[in-house]
Amino acid sequence: MDVTVVVDGWRLMGPGLAMTLLVSVSVMILGLGIGLLGGLTLLYGPRLMRLVVRGYVDFVRGTPLLVLIFLIFYGIPAVGIPVPNFVAAVISLGAFAGAQISELVRGGISSIPRGQTDAAMALGMTFWPRLTQVVIPQAVARTLPPLVNTTVEVVKGSSLVSLVSIVELTLATEQVVQRVQRPVPLYIAAALMYFVVNFIVSSGGRRLERRFAF
Amino acid sequence: MVTLELSIVALIVSVLIGIGVAYARLSPFRAVSGAATAYVEFVRNIPLLLIMFFVYFGLPVFQVTLTERLAAVLALSLYSGAYMTEIFRAGILAIGRGQVEAGQALGLTGFQISRTVVLPQAFRVVLPALGNQFISLIKDSSLAVAISVRELTYAAVRINDISWRIVEVYSVIAGMYLVVTYAVAFGLRGLEGALRKRS
Amino acid sequence: MTDSGAAIIAVAGLRKFYGSHEVLRGVDLTVQVGEVVVVIGPSGSGKTTLLRCLNFLEEYQHGHVYIDGQLMGYRERNGHRQRQSESEIAKLRTEIGMVFQSFNLFPHMTALQNVMLAPMMVRKLPKAEARERGRFLLEKVGLADKINGYPSKLSGGQQQRVAIARALAMQPKIMLFDEATSALDPELVGEVLNVIRQLADEGMTMVIVSHEMMFAREVADRIIFMDEGLVVEEGSPEAIFTSPRTERLRTYLRRFAYNEAVVISAAPP
Numbered sequence: 001m002d003v004t005v006v007v008d009g010w011r012l013m014g015p016g017l018a019m020t021l022l023v024s025v026s027v028m029i030l031g032l033g034i035g036l037l038g039g040l041t042l043l044y045g046p047r048l049m050r051l052v053v054r055g056y057v058d059f060v061r062g063t064p065l066l067v068l069i070f071l072i073f074y075g076i077p078a079v080g081i082p083v084p085n086f087v088a089a090v091i092s093l094g095a096f097a098g099a100q101i102s103e104l105v106r107g108g109i110s111s112i113p114r115g116q117t118d119a120a121m122a123l124g125m126t127f128w129p130r131l132t133q134v135v136i137p138q139a140v141a142r143t144l145p146p147l148v149n150t151t152v153e154v155v156k157g158s159s160l161v162s163l164v165s166i167v168e169l170t171l172a173t174e175q176v177v178q179r180v181q182r183p184v185p186l187y188i189a190a191a192l193m194y195f196v197v198n199f200i201v202s203s204g205g206r207r208l209e210r211r212f213a214f
Numbered sequence: 215m216v217t218l219e220l221s222i223v224a225l226i227v228s229v230l231i232g233i234g235v236a237y238a239r240l241s242p243f244r245a246v247s248g249a250a251t252a253y254v255e256f257v258r259n260i261p262l263l264l265i266m267f268f269v270y271f272g273l274p275v276f277q278v279t280l281t282e283r284l285a286a287v288l289a290l291s292l293y294s295g296a297y298m299t300e301i302f303r304a305g306i307l308a309i310g311r312g313q314v315e316a317g318q319a320l321g322l323t324g325f326q327i328s329r330t331v332v333l334p335q336a337f338r339v340v341l342p343a344l345g346n347q348f349i350s351l352i353k354d355s356s357l358a359v360a361i362s363v364r365e366l367t368y369a370a371v372r373i374n375d376i377s378w379r380i381v382e383v384y385s386v387i388a389g390m391y392l393v394v395t396y397a398v399a400f401g402l403r404g405l406e407g408a409l410r411k412r413s
Numbered sequence: 414m415t416d417s418g419a420a421i422i423a424v425a426g427l428r429k430f431y432g433s434h435e436v437l438r439g440v441d442l443t444v445q446v447g448e449v450v451v452v453i454g455p456s457g458s459g460k461t462t463l464l465r466c467l468n469f470l471e472e473y474q475h476g477h478v479y480i481d482g483q484l485m486g487y488r489e490r491n492g493h494r495q496r497q498s499e500s501e502i503a504k505l506r507t508e509i510g511m512v513f514q515s516f517n518l519f520p521h522m523t524a525l526q527n528v529m530l531a532p533m534m535v536r537k538l539p540k541a542e543a544r545e546r547g548r549f550l551l552e553k554v555g556l557a558d559k560i561n562g563y564p565s566k567l568s569g570g571q572q573q574r575v576a577i578a579r580a581l582a583m584q585p586k587i588m589l590f591d592e593a594t595s596a597l598d599p600e601l602v603g604e605v606l607n608v609i610r611q612l613a614d615e616g617m618t619m620v621i622v623s624h625e626m627m628f629a630r631e632v633a634d635r636i637i638f639m640d641e642g643l644v645v646e647e648g649s650p651e652a653i654f655t656s657p658r659t660e661r662l663r664t665y666l667r668r669f670a671y672n673e674a675v676v677i678s679a680a681p682p
Contacts, residue, residue, distance in 0.1 A: 062392040064356035067384055074380040118470055119517035119576075123531035123583060124507035126499050133530060137521045152259065159261035160357075170263055183272040191260045191268070198259035214521045214563055 002185040009176040009186055016172025017193055023090060023158045023168055024197075028151055030094035035101020042106045053102060060099035065157050068096055073164045089161040093154060100150045108143035109135055141212040148205030152198045159194075169193060218394070220283070220355045224290035225348055231291060232298025233333070239303055250299070257296035262354055265289045286358035294351050301343045305336035338409055345402035349395050356391070419482065421446045421586060421618055422467065426476035429462060436462050437473065438642035444587075447616045451629040454639035455665060460622045463639070464591050467620065468509045469502055480505055481586060507535060510580030514592040516572045518564040524551060524575045525560040528582045536583065543582075550578040554608050570601030577608055588612065590621040626669045630654055638662045 006013075041053045060068060072092035076083055083091075112135050120130040162171035173190040177183045238250035257265070269292075270285040280288065309332045317327035337344075422444035429437040437459045444450050452460045465471040466478055469486040478485040485505055488495045497505075519527050528547040532538040538546070551560050554574040564572050573593060580588060590609065594602045606628050613619060613632050623629055629636060629650065636653040638646045638661075646653065646662045657663045 059388075059392065062395040063388045064353035064391055066356045066359070067388045067391060070384045071381060071388060074384070078381045113517075115513060115515050115517040116519065119511075119513060119519070119579075121470060121503070122468055122506060122509070122511035122513075123579070124503045124535045125531060126503045129534045133534065134519055138519075141521075156259075156261040159263045162263070170261065170267075173264075174267070177271065182275075183268070184275050187264060187268040187272050191256070191264055194260045194264065195256055202259075214565060 005180055005182045005185050006189040009173070009180070009189070012172045012176050013169060013186075013190065013193075016167060016169040017197075019166065019172075020155065020158050020168040020170075020194075021197070023086075023093065023161060023166065024151070024155045026090045027093040027097050027154050027158070030090060031097025031101050031150070031154070034094065034098025035105050038098060038102030039105025039109065042102060043109055057099045057102050060096055065093075065096055066160055066163070068092060069160055069164060073161075085164065085166060089164055089166045093157055093161065096157065097150060097154050100153070101147070104143050104146050104150065105139075107146075108139035111142055112138050141209065141214070144205060144209045144212065148202055151201050151205070155194065155198055155201065217352065217355045217358075220286055220290065220358055221348070221352045223287050224294060224355065225351055227287065227291035228294035228298045228347075228351070229302075229344070231295030232302045235295065235299040236302035236306055237328070239299065240306065254296045254299050257293060262289065262293045262357055265293055266357060282358070286355070290351065290355060290358075293354065294347060297347055297350075298344075301340050301347060302336065304343075305340035306332055308339050309335045341406055341409065342402070345399070345406075348402075349398055352395060352398065353391065356387075420444055420479075421481050422620070423479040424463075424467075424477070427463070427466060427473055427478065428475035429459075429466060429471065429473045436642055437466070439476070440639075440642070440644055442637065442644065444618060444620060446586075446618055448634045449613045449617075449619045449621065449632055450635050450637060451621045451623055451633040452637045452639060453623065453626070453629060453665075454645075457641075458639040459642040460639050461591055464511075464589050464620060464622050467587075467589060468506050468511055470511075472496075481508060503535070507583050508585050509587045509589060510583060510585035511589045512573070512576050512580055512591065512593045514596050516564075516569070516576045516596075518572050518575055518579070520564050523561045523563055524556060524567070524578075527564070527575055528579045531579070532582050546582055547578070550581050551575065553581075554578045555604070568601060569597045570604045573597065573605045574608055577605075577612075581612075586618060588617050588619045590619065590623070592622050592624065594623070594625060626654075626666075638665065640665070 038053045038057070041049050042057075045053070063071075069089070069092040072095055073085075073088045076088050076091065116134055116138065117130060120134045125133070158168055159170040162168055162174070165171070167175075169190055173186050177186050180186075235250045235253060238246050239254070241247045241250075266286065266289040269289040270280065270282065273280065273285075313331055313335065314327055317331045322330070420443040422442065424440060424442040427437050427440040427442075428435065440459070440463055442450075442463075452463065454460050462471055466473045467480070467485070469478075472486065483505060486497055486502060488497055488501075518524075519530070522530065525544070525547045528550055529540075529543040532543045532546060533540060548557075548560060551557060554577055556571060556574055556578070559567060559571060559575075562571075564575070567575065577593075593609070594605050597605065602625070606625065609619075609621070610628075610632055621629070621633075631650075633650050635647060636650050637644055638653065638657075638659075640661050646657065646659050653662070654666065657666055
């Protein structure tokens with residue numbers, strides 16, 4: 001009895017799930033880009049840029065995700081730049097992911113012992129070759145576990161963009177609940193879907209960690 | 215501020231849940247530890263928003279109707295409780311077997327040992343993690359708004375001149391959250407320092 | 414650039430501060446081509462700092478370090494001193510090879526890859542040639558069967574020998590050894606010292622910081638004793654060990670007297 005409701009609801013919840021995945025992937029790509037730039041700036045950038053990124057990261061860390069999303073989602077058109085809802089939502093979540101990943105990149109790279117850069121310098125390697133051949137390959141292994149965590153947070157955070165009318169899984173579920181008035185099986189189904197997605201992300205992450213381990 | 219009220223109550227409840235479920239996870243009975251692990255793994259992988267909706271709109275199906283406040287606190291506690299479980303499990307495990315054995319040698323029961331020997335020490339160990347979780351809780355409590363204004367936000371239409379006002383409002387809100395979270399973080403660091411001096 | 418008379422390393426009036434603490438208080442040192450100089454002294458004497466100033470892994474504030482006739486780390490313009498650019502410093506460093514106490518092998522690469530990396534990246538050597546050179550050097554240090562091994566699977570002595578091969582792959586004019594055997598289990602020390610001895614016999618210019626007194630006595634052309642940031646005494650191994658002139662050196666050597674006696678009595682007749 002429970003299950004038929006879900007099966008019927010799939011017509012809306014399926015695309016909702018697809019949207020959740022699309023948003024999550026887009027946010028992670030944007031977040032990784034911002035995070036890489038941010039992390040490297042925090043470590044090696046000029047003082048002014050370092051302060052800017054530091055301010056950005058601390059601001060995001062101190063504000064709730066919901067507030068951040070609202071700020072950016074409504075802020076972008078407020079300063080006169082018209083963007084489609086989806087893009088604004090991705091940018092707002094991406095700002096969150098980018099701040100977290102900046103910290104991860106900074107932490108990962110600075111955890112590489114000084115001796116490694118000493119050895120590379122002693123061999124006559126300059127900054128970029130050192131970074132890309134010696135430091136970053138080692139930092140990747142250390143950064144993967146927290147990065148997987150961030151990805152899970154992004155998937156969960158994507159539920160919040162339902163509040164700015166992006167029809168992802170949570171909103172789609174709400175819409176079905178409104179119509180059929182059977183909240184329990186539908187919410188459980190949605191929860192299971194989130195769980196499965198995040199479980200796949202975590203296991204995938206663990207497999208990747210093993211490949212990069214030495 | 216309503217947020218702080220919610221957060222503090224949810225903090226206390228989630229700590230209680232955390233300690234309880236942590237011990238459940240460490241239990242030798244597979245059924246108990248399995249259930250506890252299932253709870254933790256499940257809750258940590260689903261969005262808080264969904265939990266809130268379930269508690270507020272799903273529970274009435276089982277004849278349990280809660281006020282918005284209560285629903286928010288319950289949802290927050292259940293969500294945070296899963297994280298608290300992991301925090302306390304690590305803390306309890308960090309207090310070595312030696313302490314437990316010393317307690318047993320003195321003739322204390324398991325329950326007494328936990329209460330007077332292990333937990334007080336575990337608390338000190340996990341205080342930083344607890345503090346961080348509290349800060350997360352404060353931020354997560356902002357979702358309580360989603361239950362009460364659900365209709366409004368879902369029906370929201372993006373009109374340009376409304377946008378700026380929303381930005382203003384939320385900038386102020388953001389500012390308040392920043393102040394609160396930094397004040398709490400500052401206070402926690404002070405607390406940690408004071409505790410360290412005592413031990 | 415060196416003629417038979419000029420020193421390949423020339424250090425004059427070297428002073429270095431860590432904050433307000435003066436670690437090197439005016440060090441002078443010259444090293445000729447093919448010479449093996451061993452630096453000894455108590456911890457905190459500045460020996461490692463001196464070594465690291467030679468390839469500018471540590472910045473110095475006063476004095477000069479000349480490597481093969483070129484000022485290391487700075488450019489002098491009308492009496493003003495300007496820090497060299499990263500690429501200029503890197504270029505000078507290719508003439509100097511360094512072996513570290515903690516090996517510092519790149520853990521994500523095999524032994525061969527470790528040795529091949531710098532020649533390819535810095536000297537732009539083609540991969541095939543780099544591989545040839547790598548194999549040759551790893552064979553030379555006795556690790557022909559470990560070329561595809563990862564550092565985590567190698568013993569300390571093996572790792573250090575890979576590190577030596579890695580430094581040699583750049584064909585440097587000078588080799589620096591920073592307490593190369595201090596982090597090794599005693600039974601692994603010998604294999605590394607053998608490689609260093611071999612390099613000395615082949616005529617490599619070397620500056621070695623070490624606690625291994627027997628080895629120093631055997632391999633050094635000249636020994637330098639440092640204490641509290643200054644060179645206190647220097648001379649041939651004979652002079653240093655059998656007739657130390659300063660009280661500080663005598664005190665320092667007395668610490669090793671027990672070991673010396675034990676080792677001497679254990680040595681084959």
